[in-house]
Amino acid sequence: MLKLSRAVLIGGVALGGLASTSSFAEKWHMPTPYGDGNLPTQIAYSFAQEIKDNTKGDLDITVHSGGSLVKHTEIPRSVKTGQVQVGEVFLGILGNENPVYKHDNIPFLATTFDDAKKLWEAAKPEVSKQLDKDGMMLLYAVAWPAQSLYSKEPVNSLADLAGTKMRAYSPSTSRLADLMGTTPTTIQVPDIPQAFSTGIIQAMITSPSTGVDSQAWDYVKNYTDVQAWIPKNIVVVNKRAFRRLDKATQQVVLDAAKHAEAAGWTKVAARAAKDKATLIANGMTVSEPSPQLLKELQAIGKTMAEEWKAEAPKDVGAILSRYQK
Incomplete structure (x- = not known):
């Protein structure tokens, strides 16, 4: 298999990534900032696999973990401009773009997973509104253990x-x-x-x-x-790329996103305890x-x-x- 450079790969996605054909599977790229050992990345792999399975390969998402395709700080812009179709980002790094993105980086506003989930539900409408203005759509969020x-x-x-x-x-x-x-x-x-x-x-x-x-x-x-x-990563999709999918495929993506978010909130507490024990x-x-x-x-x-x-x-x-x- 030929190994493409990062510049060539992103250039190719920018030129053809949003195009859809009836003859070939839709190929999407999903950069993530963290390595394969982290819970958000593991959930991203499961998210992509569920979509591939339930579309019978018609939508195939390649997860590029650990900043290997796009640097963390560049992921939002890459999704916004359509260089990649979907990406994961630590929500707090968007704080300079709009204050609503800072909600989960305020110390002692929400320090338990129950409170953090409640805060996320409260913030989600405002976060979604701001992402929409930038040509992106929220798919799901995964919490980190407490800082x-x-x-x-x-x-x-x-x-x-x-x-x-x-x-x-x-x-x-x-x-x-x-x-x-x-x-x-x-x-x-x-x-x-x-x-x-x-x-x-x-x-x-x-x-x-x-x-x-x-x-x-x-x-x-x-x-x-x-x-x-308790901060979060969010996964966002380019709105144009999403709208080019047929309705059935759109629903598969939304269902997979719902399952990914549920898995994140379910698994994060156990991961926090496990990782703390590893430090000890x-x-x-x-x-x-x-x-x-x-x-x-x-x-x-x-x-x-x-x-x-x-x-x-x-x-x-x-x-x-x-x-x-």
Whole structure:
């Protein structure tokens, strides 16, 4: 089989990816930002397989995991412009485009899976509306385990982090790092080990799954289980590509998306527990946050929630009103 370069492959998709013929199976490409060991990627593979099975191969989606086809930050634009038909993205990285995308990156707004699911249902109408304006349609979302603190040294209060550099991966996490008295430094998942090893960062707040994926025990020893928020990946489809499908195939895609989202919410809690146990098994110290640290982080969460609402009072207010009912 010939190996095509990334540029050639994307160019080919851009020229012919949205075209449909009656003689050949429809071929779609689905870039994802995370590796095969992560739950969202595993669900993406199942999503694609269900569609292939239920269309008898008439719609064949190739999943390109780990940023292998399109870099994470470029995935939304690639879907929007039709270079690829469907893609997965961490919702929080869209925060600079519209405040509604920040809802699941606000510390302590929703810290349990039940609350996070309720928040998602409250935010979904506003998120869908904004995606629609950009030529995309929401298919499904997959939650991550709650985000907690990784550090080289034990942290009992924010004073212990003063002057350090903290990994940021979205506008909200950059603001959080600022409010914590640290310096935000944008680092994507594949670069985490090197960033710690070379002193570019000394701390991060992320999920136990990301810690396992990047083998956090090789560069940090402390995991403080603050469970600050529960973010999500979303999977979106180019509207033109979706509309070119016949009605029966559209329904297969929508059904598969419904099943994928249900699987994500069902499996995420078990994955969180498994990955936390893996951190412990590899020698990391996993501890509960001190009352002082928790109080300080909750105060930051309140500040960020107020700032978030001030960015877009109508849209954010609608999300909070539905969530708080």
